[in-house]
Each structure stands twice: as C-alpha cells, then as structure tokens.
Amino acid sequence: MLLQVFYSVRSERQSVAQTQYNLLFRWFIGLSMDDAVWGPTVFTKNRERLIEHDAVIELFNLVLEQAGDKGLLSGAHFSVDGNLIQAWASHKSFVRKDGGDDNSDGANFKDQSRSNETHESNTDADARLYCKGDNASRLRYMGHTLTDNRHGLVVNAVVTTADGFAEREAAKAMINDAVQAADNPKAEITLGADKGYDAKEFIDALQAMNVIPHVAQNTSGRRSAVPDAIAASAGYAISVQKTKLIEQGFGWAKTVGRIRQVMVRGLKRVDQIFVLTMAAYNLTRMRMLGKIRLQTA
DSSP, rough: OHHHHHHHHOOOHHHHHHHHHHHHHHHHHHHTTTTOOOHHHHHHHHHHHHHHHHHHHHHHHHHHHHHHHOOOOSSEEEEEEEEEEEEEEOOGGETHHHHHHSSSSSSTTOOOOOOOOEEESSSSSTEEOOTTTOOOEEEEEEEEEEEEEOOOOEEEEEEEEEOOTTHHHHHHHHHHHHHHHHHSTTTEEHHHHHHHHHHHHHHHHHHHHHEEEEEOOSSSOOOSSSSSHEEEEEEEEHHHHHHHHHHHHHHHHHHHHOBBOOOSSHHHHHHHHHHHHHHHHHHHHHOOOOOHHHHHH
16 A cells, blocks of 8 residues: 555556566565465455554554654644545535435536535545635545644644534644643644634634644734734744645645545545555655755765
8 A cells, every 4th residue: 555655556456457567566565576466356355454453543653653763853843734635426426415306416516505414425425515715616525734843744644524624623633642742741832834723712722732823823804813922933933934844745645645536435544545645755755854864964
C-alpha cells in the first residue's frame, strides 16, 4: 500500500500488475524474481483486518517516533487545517433517503432541492454533499491534519464527514491529543490556523486547554476573537508564516498520493488511506530534510 502512494499507483490491480515485472517493487516487498505475486483481491480481504488492528495508525506513529528521535519535532508549536476529499460516488447515487419518487433516478437533478437531511448516496452513505468557497457541490469527505511547525511534519491526521463545523471540531480533538502527549506539561503550546478558525467558541476552547491561539485574525466586517495582545506577539507572526507549510502536505497528497478522489468507500476506509498517505509524506519529507542537513553540515 505504501508503494501505491509513493508511485501514484491508482488501484490494487495496477499495483499487482507492476509487481509482476518491476524489480524495485519486488525488492521492497521482499519477493525474489521468480516468486508468485498475489491477486488484487488480497488487498480487499485484508483491508478490514488492517483497520481492525489499527495497523496504519501504528505505522504512522512509528514514523513520528523516528522523526522525534532525529530532533525534527518541536512538540509544542503546531498548525492545523482541513481539506476536501472527493468521494468515490457520483451525483446520480445521491437519492432520497425515504425512497420517495422525485421523478428522478438521481441523474437529472436540475431545479431540485437536495440536501444531506433528505438525500444520501446509495453507494457511499458516509459521503456528504458539500461545497466550500467557489467549488461546486460534490459528494465529499474532509481530511484534517495537525503539523509540527519546526519542519512541517504531520503529527496527526483524521478524516471526518464534510460539514461546516468539522474543521474546528477535529482541530480541538487533535490539539487535545497533542497536549496530552507533550513531554513537558508546562510547555507553552501554540496552534496556528487560517481565518476560518477565528471563532469565539474555538478560541475559548483552545485557551481552556492552555493552548495559545495563533489563529489568523478575520476582521472582514467583524471583530476577531483572537486577543490583540496575542496577535501583536513575535511568536504569532512566526506561527502565521509556518501555517503555510501545512499546504505542502495536502498538495503532495493530492498530486502524488491518492486523496484528490479516493477509490474506496466508507469513512473508515477513507481515513485509512488518508493516514497512510500522510505517513508516506512524512517519510518523503524526512528524507529531504536529511539531505539538506548533510549539505549544510
């Protein structure tokens, strides 16, 4: 599965086909030149087992442990953001929950009122019809990452259903985990985020966890919930600048990885792919950071 992420292999069937002749793939997996390669259904049969035993999460944590041993993590200064993931489901599958006749099989929905309260996808029930900004409404999930500001490594990743509150709720859960895992309970922990997180409820929740909110102030026709004293600090300016690193992870995951549109269905399976992709991103970034350190040594 890691090879699929590293080399942008879109499906298990393509991965098996490449393993038949690609010696690099065989070396990575541990197969000799004449060993038989399993069929693509092996991935399907074992995916639920990997989810049940949290195998991907354990891999992600091992990568983080290695990054910590190399001094690549600050453990105190973080950034958070969310990004949309297109589900493996079409508009045609988005039909009424009650099975009522709306004179459409889902394919022709012009001039019809459709919402997540009345409709759901009959191929992926966890996907939600959602739009953000100028994007068109599509069936989507929302992926969230918490990155360490020192080098932009992802320290937490999770997928939720897509709605207007998911980003802040996921951010609170992830930063709370970071606070609990801090080596020094008295350490000054900061969290940077974009203007979308500038809400009084979210800022109050951070301060209740003794986390300093380095959230970009949203002053467009409103008063920012971030205290002016915090916004004027030198650490705040650094956090706002470091927040941009989080976009590198999402960009890599969507171009090299497979999360622009996932080819699995169900929240747990999408979350597994997302966490695995972020573990692969960390490994790639750690390799590049190692080369930079060697050049500057």
